[in-house]
Amino acid sequence: MPIEPQTPLIDRFGRVHTSLRISVTDRCNIRCFYCMPLENVRFKPRQELLTFEEMTRVVRVAAGLGINKLRLTGGEPLVRSNLSQLIRMLREVPGIQEIALTTNGILLPDQAADLKSSGLDRLNVSLDAISEEMFERITRRQGVQKVFDGIAAAKAAGFGNVRLNAVAIQNLTECEIVPLANFARENDLHLRFIEFMPLDADRAWDKSKVLSGQQLREIISREVAPLRSVNRHDKSQPATDYEYADGKQRVGFINSVTEPFCGACNRLRITAEGQLRNCLFGMEEWDARQVLRNGGTDTELSERFQSCVQAKKPSHGMDSPDFVPPERAMYQIGG
Numbered sequence: 001m002p003i004e005p006q007t008p009l010i011d012r013f014g015r016v017h018t019s020l021r022i023s024v025t026d027r028c029n030i031r032c033f034y035c036m037p038l039e040n041v042r043f044k045p046r047q048e049l050l051t052f053e054e055m056t057r058v059v060r061v062a063a064g065l066g067i068n069k070l071r072l073t074g075g076e077p078l079v080r081s082n083l084s085q086l087i088r089m090l091r092e093v094p095g096i097q098e099i100a101l102t103t104n105g106i107l108l109p110d111q112a113a114d115l116k117s118s119g120l121d122r123l124n125v126s127l128d129a130i131s132e133e134m135f136e137r138i139t140r141r142q143g144v145q146k147v148f149d150g151i152a153a154a155k156a157a158g159f160g161n162v163r164l165n166a167v168a169i170q171n172l173t174e175c176e177i178v179p180l181a182n183f184a185r186e187n188d189l190h191l192r193f194i195e196f197m198p199l200d201a202d203r204a205w206d207k208s209k210v211l212s213g214q215q216l217r218e219i220i221s222r223e224v225a226p227l228r229s230v231n232r233h234d235k236s237q238p239a240t241d242y243e244y245a246d247g248k249q250r251v252g253f254i255n256s257v258t259e260p261f262c263g264a265c266n267r268l269r270i271t272a273e274g275q276l277r278n279c280l281f282g283m284e285e286w287d288a289r290q291v292l293r294n295g296g297t298d299t300e301l302s303e304r305f306q307s308c309v310q311a312k313k314p315s316h317g318m319d320s321p322d323f324v325p326p327e328r329a330m331y332q333i334g335g
Helices: 052-064 083-091 108-118 132-139 144-157 174-186 213-223 288-293 298-310
Strands: 019-023 069-073 098-103 122-126 163-168 190-195 227-229 240-244 250-254 267-270 275-277
Touching: 019 052, 052 083, 052 267, 052 288, 052 298, 069 083, 083 098, 083 108, 108 122, 108 144, 122 144, 132 144, 163 174, 174 190, 174 213, 190 213, 213 227, 213 250, 267 298, 275 288, 275 298, 288 298
Parallel strands: 019 069, 019 267, 069 098, 098 122, 122 163, 163 190, 190 250
Antiparallel strands: 227 240, 240 250, 267 275
């Protein structure tokens, strides 16, 4: 039976927050240009990152406020040692119904089975290209075969409906659209394309580089198979899903730039060093670590959550002429 929240996390616009994204590390084993700089990356010292015990305490408080879904992110979460132990700890928190994880897949071959046995429910694998040349151009590392092996290991471990996340970039990844769609269909994977967002450390984003969901949908319908819309049962989900007319899997489009879905957003975030954020593009943060490490109470943590939610804006403002990208890049916030 679901646990009734003490004081639900409802913002000024009536949005109820039930999902928390937890960055477990800012470190990563690849260097995707839309997320991290190539060189001179300044990672947080280990002692500044939340411990597993601290993360679990935060989740216990959040669950009391109505949070029931968690997603572990990074950086690359699988570079954090003993991650399965954290999942086991979070699994025991009353009120948590689902734990998911987003990974680049490179370390999955060795960890997939343990992740499954620890209680992880769902996996998203980031894969922007299936050709080694384009994979290396985007990630600035080699290793696409390791990702393939990781996907296979995840399926062998019992993860059903593994999702692929692919960032789409104008004048770069068009050649990967059809191969990615065919790869996903052939391997029974739910592919989702994500519009390129202004979260790159190099500050090279420009709206002209956005390959829109509409463009992607037209290409796939024309060159792979016709698509038909699917009812959106959960309005808070970021992807607009379509299914292939032949019934062979689905493809989703996360149109953060061209079709913002802020009106139904139910997500909060906490960075690896314990800063609460109410929006991926927000500028303000609420320090949970300060409460955790200075003898603060659960009530004080709850108040940080409530303050964070009440300050949430109606939208990310990306379509506004005075929009300013956040100072922190994706790897510093949590994907």
